[in-house]
Amino acid sequence: MKTLRQEYRDIFAVTGLIGSVVAFVFLLPAIVSMVYGENFSTTLGYIVPFLILEAFSFPLYRIFHDTDASRLSYLQGSVSVVFTWIIMVFASTIPFIMISDFTFTQSAFETVSGWTTTGLSTVDVLTTPNSLLVFRSLMQFFGGFGIVALMITSIVGVGTMSTLYETEGHDQVLPNIKKTAQTLFSFYIGIMILGTLAYILAGMPAFDAINHSMSALATGGFSVQPDSIGHYNSLPIEGVTIVLMVLGSLNFATYILLLRKKYTVLININEHRFYLALLLLVIASGVFLLTQGGAFAFGESFRIGLFETVTALTGTGYSIVDNYTVLPAAFILLTIMLMTIGGQSGSTTGGLKVTRVHLMFKTFKHTIGRSFQAERQVTDNVVVTPSGEKNIHRQDMVHIYNYVAVYITVLIIGSIILASQGFTVTESFFEYASALGTVGLSIGVTSPGLSGIAFWSMTLGMFLGRLEFLVVFVVFAKIYKDTVTTIKSKVQSNDAL
Numbered sequence: 001m002k003t004l005r006q007e008y009r010d011i012f013a014v015t016g017l018i019g020s021v022v023a024f025v026f027l028l029p030a031i032v033s034m035v036y037g038e039n040f041s042t043t044l045g046y047i048v049p050f051l052i053l054e055a056f057s058f059p060l061y062r063i064f065h066d067t068d069a070s071r072l073s074y075l076q077g078s079v080s081v082v083f084t085w086i087i088m089v090f091a092s093t094i095p096f097i098m099i100s101d102f103t104f105t106q107s108a109f110e111t112v113s114g115w116t117t118t119g120l121s122t123v124d125v126l127t128t129p130n131s132l133l134v135f136r137s138l139m140q141f142f143g144g145f146g147i148v149a150l151m152i153t154s155i156v157g158v159g160t161m162s163t164l165y166e167t168e169g170h171d172q173v174l175p176n177i178k179k180t181a182q183t184l185f186s187f188y189i190g191i192m193i194l195g196t197l198a199y200i201l202a203g204m205p206a207f208d209a210i211n212h213s214m215s216a217l218a219t220g221g222f223s224v225q226p227d228s229i230g231h232y233n234s235l236p237i238e239g240v241t242i243v244l245m246v247l248g249s250l251n252f253a254t255y256i257l258l259l260r261k262k263y264t265v266l267i268n269i270n271e272h273r274f275y276l277a278l279l280l281l282v283i284a285s286g287v288f289l290l291t292q293g294g295a296f297a298f299g300e301s302f303r304i305g306l307f308e309t310v311t312a313l314t315g316t317g318y319s320i321v322d323n324y325t326v327l328p329a330a331f332i333l334l335t336i337m338l339m340t341i342g343g344q345s346g347s348t349t350g351g352l353k354v355t356r357v358h359l360m361f362k363t364f365k366h367t368i369g370r371s372f373q374a375e376r377q378v379t380d381n382v383v384v385t386p387s388g389e390k391n392i393h394r395q396d397m398v399h400i401y402n403y404v405a406v407y408i409t410v411l412i413i414g415s416i417i418l419a420s421q422g423f424t425v426t427e428s429f430f431e432y433a434s435a436l437g438t439v440g441l442s443i444g445v446t447s448p449g450l451s452g453i454a455f456w457s458m459t460l461g462m463f464l465g466r467l468e469f470l471v472v473f474v475v476f477a478k479i480y481k482d483t484v485t486t487i488k489s490k491v492q493s494n495d496a497l
């Protein structure tokens with residue numbers, strides 16, 4: 001049994017290790033800054049956080065490195081992951097403060113939006129240095145894959161790291177976690193490169209293509225154009241974007257199965273079938289609502305309905321519409337629902353996740369079916385996953401219903417906070433659903449003049465949405481409990497003296 005002191009030694013060691021490795025992400029935009037001949041002060045905006053992060057993280061690892069990640073419990077792994085995300089967010093505010101003169105509140109909002117692959121932004125992309133635009137895209141690209149997962153691809157001899165990997169929302173597909181992470185990252189980069197080439201062939205400038213490919217695959221939504229993908233007014237570009245968004249919204253385990261040519265397994269996975277049916281249904285619904293609204297002809301309704309429903313369900317946030325307020329109210333409500341659902345588990349998306357929605361639907365169907373069975377007849381509620389068939393147990397559903405209840409509660413509270421700042425009910429629900437689902441679509445609420453309470457409520461929503469609530473709640477509950485235990489122990493020791 002570990003002592004509390006040893007638990008936190010383990011946590012600090014792993015947190016320092018991850019921070020020290022991932023800090024090198026800051027050197028990439030520094031190189032871009034030098035390539036484009038930007039001011040030295042701009043380049044310094046990336047070197048400073050790199051040095052600060054290394055000066056903090058590496059000593060932390062060296063001091064407490066008498067452990068390895070394989071010894072972490074689920075609670076310890078959760079604490080380490082949350083600590084790492086917080087550290088990376090704080091470090092990432094520095095470029096925005098130094099280069100764009102953002103306030104700390106604006107910078108925290110922008111960086112959380114980046115690392116969580118949300119895409120809500122107050123940056124003026126027309127006046128922002130190219131290196132900072134690349135930095136925004138890199139945050140989404142690496143944030144989509146996962147900070148911990150990225151670290152695992154680079155480190156040798158750190159144990160299985162399975163606790164950390166699973167805490168961040170990934171599934172172990174291959175026998176070795178490091179091999180799983182490296183294979184997935186190679187596939188991830190390969191798709192990004194192919195996406196970039198496809199964008200260029202479709203007529204997009206190379207710089208734009210690189211940034212949009214990173215963000216689309218990460219289902220992030222940061223753009224280098226003020227009017228997003230709609231700037232290009234190009235069907236081929238929209239088509240490439242849709243493909244990348246859907247690929248990013250799939251469970252990463254899908255990539256491994258594709259590489260291993262297990263096509264039959266892929267086809268039989270219930271989540272894939274449900275997701276495909278859902279995609280087709282919402283696209284048809286979106287087109288129908290736009291056509292019924294009378295504001296668009298069928299061709300334009302199909303184009304907008306296809307793109308906007310896919311970008312909402314996949315949690316990407318790219319758009320081809322200048323202003324969402326011109327769309328029918330029914331379509332806006334559909335978009336809110338899709339942003340709340342999100343893509344598949346183990347993907348770059350946020351929201352409730354299709355997996356949970358599918359299991360709720362399947363359990364409901366199973367419950368109704370049992371009502372027509374003989375009293376002694378028992379049938380299992382089974383789901384086919386990438387790992388094979390699994391029984392859906394009552395405890396699994398309790399966790400899902402608890403998660404949904406917490407998610408909806410936070411969505412309502414966040415929307416009330418925005419409404420208290422003078423926004424309409426529709427605007428408040430739309431914007432907070434976008435933040436909580438890490439989507440990035442905006443109905444006009446997000447702007448540089450947003451109040452501090454609105455900024456921080458949405459920042460917290462994005463953070464909770466990316467790390468899936470329960471992990472964050474469990475972490476702070478553990479910290480609180482450990483703090484109380486430590487204080488009580490010290491008081492008892494003093495009383496004994």
